[in-house]
Amino acid sequence: MCGLCTVSAGKDKLAEILGVSPNAAKELMTSFLSRFSQVKSYMQRMINEARRKGYVETICRRKRWFPHIDSGNPHLRSYSERQAINFPIQGSAADLCKCGMVQTLRMLARESPQTRLLLQIHDELLLEVPNQHVSLVSEKVKEVLESPDLIPSCKLKVPLEVRVTVGDNWAAVSSH
Known part of the structure; x- marks a missing residue:
């Protein structure tokens, strides 16, 4: 799993993947994001783009739409945010x-x-x-x-x- 995918998974999922406590996972994420600050700005840029346009794109301009990116339901909203971060990378690899x-x-x-x-x-x-x-x-x-x-x-x-x-x-x- 790439660092970006792991970071966007959230501390609980990362803790499960790595077999560590959620606090240890959160520390790892914080350390990673401070060391690689461009990752954090990329993540925020993709979330902002999904909010502004309603979608994000791959290198070949395939679009994935996010109708729940501004949802009042925090689970739907955070899922959409994670997908908006991951899709341009995973979709471009495809x-x-x-x-x-x-x-x-x-x-x-x-x-x-x-x-x-x-x-x-x-x-x-x-x-x-x-x-x-x-x-x-x-x-x-x-x-x-x-x-x-x-x-x-x-x-x-x-x-x-x-x-x-x-x-x-x-x-x-x-x-x-």
Whole structure:
């Protein structure tokens, strides 16, 4: 779990996840937010944006609406606030994965039509590659997924790092 997701979970949920007291979780959150002050400002900015517009967006401009962001019910309001903080990050990660799959499939159609995309598991793609194409496909997949043009509608400002592992079966590659 990333620090931002953990912080937005609240002290009780964080305490449960970490197996510590709620007070210890609150101290950890306070320490984290004071050390990484931009996280706190990001969180507040997303909540304010959800209140002003009624939604927040991902990197690909997918919107998630929050009709309860100003609810008088504190549970609905805080749930909406947490979702407004998390959605741009988690949704953008999903956007990156989807664009990565589409670009990878286009490249495979040109370079190695015998290669099959079998599964997407979170931020991983599992491919079945003919032995004679392993080197080429490994190189090309890394090139496609690390491209700043991975998402055609926007140029990525931060480079993505992709790690390719190769093995005879899923167990061999998933242990890396």
